[in-house]
Amino acid sequence: MKKNVLIVGAGAVGAVAAHKCAQHSDVFSSVCIASRTTTKCHDIIQEIHKKGHHPAEGFALLARSVDAYDTDALITLIRELNTDIVINVCTAFVNRFILDACMETGATYIDTAVHEDYDVMNASYPWYANFEWKKRDACKDKGITAILGAGFDPGVVNAYCAYAQRNEFDHIHSIDILDVNDGHHGRFFSTNFDPEINLREIIEDAGCLEDGKWRTYPHHSRSMEYDFPEVGSKKVYLMGHDEVHSLSVNIEGLQTVRFWMGFDDHYLNCVNVFKNVGLLNHQPVKVGDGQDVVPLHLLKACLPDPASLASNYTGKTCIGTLIKGTYRDQSKEVFIYNICDHEAAFADANSQAIAFTAGVPPVAAAILVANGSWDVKTMVNVEELDPAPFLTMLTQMGLSTQIRVMPVSGQVEREEQLCVCVPDLKAM
Amino acid sequence: MKKNVLIVGAGAVGAVAAHKCAQHSDVFSSVCIASRTTTKCHDIIQEIHKKGHHPAEGFALLARSVDAYDTDALITLIRELNTDIVINVCTAFVNRFILDACMETGATYIDTAVHEDYDVMNASYPWYANFEWKKRDACKDKGITAILGAGFDPGVVNAYCAYAQRNEFDHIHSIDILDVNDGHHGRFFSTNFDPEINLREIIEDAGCLEDGKWRTYPHHSRSMEYDFPEVGSKKVYLMGHDEVHSLSVNIEGLQTVRFWMGFDDHYLNCVNVFKNVGLLNHQPVKVGDGQDVVPLHLLKACLPDPASLASNYTGKTCIGTLIKGTYRDQSKEVFIYNICDHEAAFADANSQAIAFTAGVPPVAAAILVANGSWDVKTMVNVEELDPAPFLTMLTQMGLSTQIRVMPVSGQVEREEQLCVCVPDLKAM
Numbered sequence: 078m079k080k081n082v083l084i085v086g087a088g089a090v091g092a093v094a095a096h097k098c099a100q101h102s103d104v105f106s107s108v109c110i111a112s113r114t115t116t117k118c119h120d121i122i123q124e125i126h127k128k129g130h131h132p133a134e135g136f137a138l139l140a141r142s143v144d145a146y147d148t149d150a151l152i153t154l155i156r157e158l159n160t161d162i163v164i165n166v167c168t169a170f171v172n173r174f175i176l177d178a179c180m181e182t183g184a185t186y187i188d189t190a191v192h193e194d195y196d197v198m199n200a201s202y203p204w205y206a207n208f209e210w211k212k213r214d215a216c217k218d219k220g221i222t223a224i225l226g227a228g229f230d231p232g233v234v235n236a237y238c239a240y241a242q243r244n245e246f247d248h249i250h251s252i253d254i255l256d257v258n259d260g261h262h263g264r265f266f267s268t269n270f271d272p273e274i275n276l277r278e279i280i281e282d283a284g285c286l287e288d289g290k291w292r293t294y295p296h297h298s299r300s301m302e303y304d305f306p307e308v309g310s311k312k313v314y315l316m317g318h319d320e321v322h323s324l325s326v327n328i329e330g331l332q333t334v335r336f337w338m339g340f341d342d343h344y345l346n347c348v349n350v351f352k353n354v355g356l357l358n359h360q361p362v363k364v365g366d367g368q369d370v371v372p373l374h375l376l377k378a379c380l381p382d383p384a385s386l387a388s389n390y391t392g393k394t395c396i397g398t399l400i401k402g403t404y405r406d407q408s409k410e411v412f413i414y415n416i417c418d419h420e421a422a423f424a425d426a427n428s429q430a431i432a433f434t435a436g437v438p439p440v441a442a443a444i445l446v447a448n449g450s451w452d453v454k455t456m457v458n459v460e461e462l463d464p465a466p467f468l469t470m471l472t473q474m475g476l477s478t479q480i481r482v483m484p485v486s487g488q489v490e491r492e493e494q495l496c497v498c499v500p501d502l503k504a505m
Numbered sequence: 506m507k508k509n510v511l512i513v514g515a516g517a518v519g520a521v522a523a524h525k526c527a528q529h530s531d532v533f534s535s536v537c538i539a540s541r542t543t544t545k546c547h548d549i550i551q552e553i554h555k556k557g558h559h560p561a562e563g564f565a566l567l568a569r570s571v572d573a574y575d576t577d578a579l580i581t582l583i584r585e586l587n588t589d590i591v592i593n594v595c596t597a598f599v600n601r602f603i604l605d606a607c608m609e610t611g612a613t614y615i616d617t618a619v620h621e622d623y624d625v626m627n628a629s630y631p632w633y634a635n636f637e638w639k640k641r642d643a644c645k646d647k648g649i650t651a652i653l654g655a656g657f658d659p660g661v662v663n664a665y666c667a668y669a670q671r672n673e674f675d676h677i678h679s680i681d682i683l684d685v686n687d688g689h690h691g692r693f694f695s696t697n698f699d700p701e702i703n704l705r706e707i708i709e710d711a712g713c714l715e716d717g718k719w720r721t722y723p724h725h726s727r728s729m730e731y732d733f734p735e736v737g738s739k740k741v742y743l744m745g746h747d748e749v750h751s752l753s754v755n756i757e758g759l760q761t762v763r764f765w766m767g768f769d770d771h772y773l774n775c776v777n778v779f780k781n782v783g784l785l786n787h788q789p790v791k792v793g794d795g796q797d798v799v800p801l802h803l804l805k806a807c808l809p810d811p812a813s814l815a816s817n818y819t820g821k822t823c824i825g826t827l828i829k830g831t832y833r834d835q836s837k838e839v840f841i842y843n844i845c846d847h848e849a850a851f852a853d854a855n856s857q858a859i860a861f862t863a864g865v866p867p868v869a870a871a872i873l874v875a876n877g878s879w880d881v882k883t884m885v886n887v888e889e890l891d892p893a894p895f896l897t898m899l900t901q902m903g904l905s906t907q908i909r910v911m912p913v914s915g916q917v918e919r920e921e922q923l924c925v926c927v928p929d930l931k932a933m
Contacts (some may be wrong), residue, residue: 265781350778353693355807364806370796375803378792379783 079106080447083160083184085145085175086167087112088271089384089428090189090228092121093436094164095138096426097474099125101440102132104447109139109158112167118142124427145171151178160184162446164439166228169193169274173208180212180221185446187439189228190274191319195359199282202291204322209456216456223456227442229396229415229434230256230336231320233471236464237398237413237478238328240495243464245411245482249402250332252324255412257339258431259308260392260419266347267381269431273373276357279348284317285335286325293317297345301337305395306481306492307416313337323458351376383432390419390429397479412481413495415471425475434476441470468495507534508875511588511612513573513603514595515540516699517812517856518617518656520549521864522592523566524854525902527553529868530560532875537567537586540595546570552855573599579606588612590874592867594656597621597702601636608640608649613874615867617656618702619747623787627710630719632750637884644884651884655870657843657862658684658764658824659748661899664892665826665841665906666752668923671892673839673910677830678760680752683840685767686859687736688820688847692809694775697859700805704785707776712745713763714753721745725773729765733823734909734920735844741765751886779804811860818847818857825907840909841923843899853903862904869898896923 082105084094091110098108110118118140125138132138143154145167155163155178165175165188172192179186192208193200200207209225216223226232234254242249258269268275283294299315318336325334340348351357356376361369397414415434422433442459445451450466459467468478478495510533512522519538526536538546546568553566560566571582573595583591583606593603593616600620607614620636621628628635637653644651654660662682670677686697696703711722727743746764753762768776779785784804789797825842843862850861870887873879878894887895896906906923 266778346774347778347782350694350775354775354804356784356804358807362803362806364798364802366802368796368798370792370798370803370806372803372807374792374794375790375798375800376782376784378790378798379786379800 079104080161080443081105081107081159082109082162082164082443083155083158084108084110084164084166085143085151085171086165087117087121088166089382089387089432090166090270090436092124092384093426093428093432094166094440095121096125096128096428097437097440098443099130099132099136099138101444102136104444106135107137107139107158109141109160111141111143111154113142113144115140115142128427146174148174148177148181151175152181155179155182155184162187162443164443165189166436166439168271170195176209176212176223179223180215180219183219183221185443185452186221186223187227187442187446188225189232189435189439191226191322193274198277198359202284202322203326204319205458213456217454220454221456222446222452222454224442224446224451224462225456225458226319226323227439227459229438230254230318231323232438232459233415233434233476234396234398235320235324235459236462236467238324238400239460239462240464240468241398241400241411241413242328246400246402246404246409248330249328249400251401252328252331252334253399254318254320254336254397255303255305255313255399256337256396257305257308257311257313258392258394259311260390260394260430262386262390262429264381264386266344267386268383269386269429270383270435272377272380273359276348276351276373276376277359279316279338280352280357281317283315285315285321285333286331287333287335289332291325303337306412306414306479308393308395311339313339324460327458327460383429387419387423387427387429387432390423393418394430394434396434410483412483414479414481415476416479417476421475437474437476438471441467441474444470507532508589508871509533509535509537509587510590510592510871511537511539511583511586512592512594513539513571513579513599514593515545515549516594517810517815517860518594518698518864520552520812521854521856521860522594522868523549524553524556524856525865525868526871527558527560527564527566529872530564532872534563535565535567535586537569537588539569539571539582541570541572543568543570556855574602576602576605576609579603580609583607583610583612590615590871592871593617594864594867596699598623604637604640604651607651608643608647611647611649613871613880614649614651615655615870615874616653617660617863617867619654621702626705626787630712630750631754632747633886641884645882648882649884650874650880650882652870652874652879652890653884653886654747654751655867655887657866658682658746659751660866660887661843661862661904662824662826663748663752663887664890664895666756666828667888667890668892668896669826669828669839669841670756674828674830674832674837676758677756677828679829680756680759680762681827682746682748682764682825683731683733683741683827684765684824685733685736685739685741686820686822687739688818688822688858690814690818690857692814694772695809695814696811697814697857698811698863700808701787701801704776704779704801704804705787707744707766708780708785709745711743713743713749713761714759715761715763717760719753731765734840734842734907736821736823739767741767752888755886755888811857815847815851815855815857815860818851821846822858822862824862838911840911842907842909843904844907845904849903865902865904866899869895869902872898
């Protein structure tokens with residue numbers, strides 16, 4: 078039976094998710110986009126209609142206004158729409174309210190980032206255990222499917238780890254998630270997703286597991302060069318990131334798991350100015366005429382809407398997982414990755430690659446829940462699920478997976494598109 | 506007879522003016538500091554009391570709240586206090602309201618910057634003629650003394666030109682006003698006076714008179730190195746500045762008059778980021794929750810209060826006027842300048858040198874109005890007045906004048922403290 082989907086969040090990622098749901102009207106009977114202001118939802122629907130898809134008969138695209146901090150309002154909306162699956166691509170501050178609404182109504186919950194508390198910078202480790210995992214037993218008891226961190230990173234990179242664990246390694250020692258954008262949007266400065274989340278995140282301490290111990294470093298205090306497929310050599314900086322925590326728990330015997338993101342000098346210079354002047358503060362300051370204004374909110378209002386970058390974006394992203402361990406008593410190293418082209422993302426879903434890579438995977442997850450293969454009736458992180466149908470579905474949806482296998486010498490041993498053998502998903 | 510002074514504006518410059526008035530209780534019977542919020546006025550009064558001066562008997566230091574955009578409120582205040590002299594060191598947006606109040610009440614008007622219209626960036630030439638000079642005839646008719654631009658630059662640098670015209674040259678061809686701060690406040694980024702005025706001003710086009718023609722250049726598009734006395738070689742950038750206009754009119758036969766200010770690379774980098782991101786916009790933007798916020802006002806709220814820099818400021822400023830022309834048929838070049846030490850300014854008036862150099866001159870002018878030597882009963886710019894008593898008074902008040910005379914070869918011919926011969930001002 079086809080499913081009703083509710084997408085909470087009408088930003089750049091929400092738009093991609095809506096486009097992708099609309100492309101799968103064979104799986105979904107209705108898709109509702111909900112946001113504080115419905116104009117953004119209507120704009121997305123209009124863009125989808127312009128794409129000229131021919132959805133299955135009876136498929137409905139809806140727009141609703143909702144305050145995602147209001148669990149009761151969310152419950153009402155979920156019930157009104159007879160929602161089967163909620164895709165939360167709203168700000169990470171609202172995760173727990175949406176999760177609560179799903180647990181109350183029985184709807185499946187899918188998100189793309191760990192919950193954040195607005196007032197807390199540098200949230201103390203262990204991150205998923207601060208909010209989501211406290212509800213794990215209750216989800217299991219109620220038979221609620223809750224898939225946490227099902228974007229690209231976290232999400233697809235976690236599936237890469239699960240794939241490697243099952244197919245490439247006997248034992249994994251270390252995981253380095255590497256995320257670079259070799260794209261050009263032509264604007265002076267822009268974040269590629271919600272500036273509020275992005276600019277908070279990159280000035281937070283970088284937490285990671287190293288040699289079996291949880292460690293914390295000042296932001297941007299550690300960097301390395303890495304020679305990426307297609308986009309070439311890039312400087313990446315250690316950052317804290319959701320999946321570092323869940324992987325450290327879920328990949329047995331793991332000694333090291335880190336997240337690294339690429340930044341160019343201009344980007345870091347701007348962030349450095351913003352930070353040092355106090356523009357990244359998320360607590361209000363008193364402005365001349367008595368207004369209380371949050372500097373980060375004003376900065377966000379000045380910066381480009383990430384969704385607006387898409388039409389002029391060129392270049393590619395490369396996001397992957399560098400995994401080291403042993404296979405048949407030999408040391409082994411693989412880099413499993415995706416290359417996403419900004420222009421191809423725009424052609425497919427009016428998006429840039431960053432929003433595309435974040436917005437496609439939760440829809441893939443929703444499809445797998447709809448067809449039963451991921452409808453696990455409990456709370457999981459992506460690495461706990463079978464990666465095969467997910468990676469296959471992602472390839473079909475425009476996010477293919479490549480694998481580069483290196484022996485210890487550092488030379489590439491083999492490099493190929495990852496072809497996960499699963500039956501035709503539509504037949505499942 | 507002693508005079509009652511009203512200082513409008515309780516920022517860093519207003520504080521210096523108040524300190525200096527309090528040090529001259531032989532000339533002034535009362536000094537009132539007026540601002541939108543009286544707490545700032547009371548704070549200044551407290552600081553003055555802490556300095557432990559022994560004012561003349563009956564001398565009063567007062568604080569009042571006033572909206573400087575409200576001419577009627579200003580008139581009421583001037584009348585209530587029986588004000589003889591108004592020193593306007595408030596934002597340049599309010600000049601015309603304060604001038605109107607003085608013209609209505611007969612009080613002397615002294616300011617330090619040309620009027621600016623809030624909504625207008627890159628105000629069209631001729632600047633003083635847009636507002637102030639339109640009232641010149643009316644001032645003359647009513648016998649109102651109005652001294653325009655009586656800070657340091659404009660102000661003292663204009664007096665340097667008048668001095669040079671009277672004493673050093675037969676004919677002046679060109680004037681370059683040079684303003685550098687070789688000080689260190691230890692903060693990541695700060696303006697040295699009102700960020701709103703400063704950050705607007707430095708991204709405006711640079712207007713100047715060159716070879717007899719009025720020209721406009723994009724901001725920071727022209728620069729030069731100049732080897733300053735005491736502070737050494739500095740890079741200065743062409744900017745538009747009030748005095749360029751009035752000097753171009755008042756110094757006969759002048760072919761070139763320009764203003765140059767020193768900026769280091771870090772300062773310009775920050776300004777470049779602010780500007781390109783839209784943080785220098787003075788029109789409101791809509792922030793997430795519906796607030797209308799002026800980016801420049803939020804930025805101002807984040808930046809240090811210029812007055813707060815004073816206690817830790819080290820180093821010196823050098824502001825001067827490089828004048829070229831002929832004397833007795835020989836080419837001649839002089840640089841007339843002041844060196845102001847940040848720490849000395851703090852010892853004298855709890856100020857940094859930028860606020861000190863801006864706040865002392867209007868008080869010197871007020872003293873000269875009080876003793877009759879500058880009580881001209883009309884509207885003038887500083888270069889139209891006798892510079893001798895002004896420069897003498899400034900030396901007594903902590904701002905001495907140096908002169909470096911160079912023959913055409915570029916070598917220094919003589920360098921000395923400028924000693925203007927006027928009788929003891931207190932005896933006048």
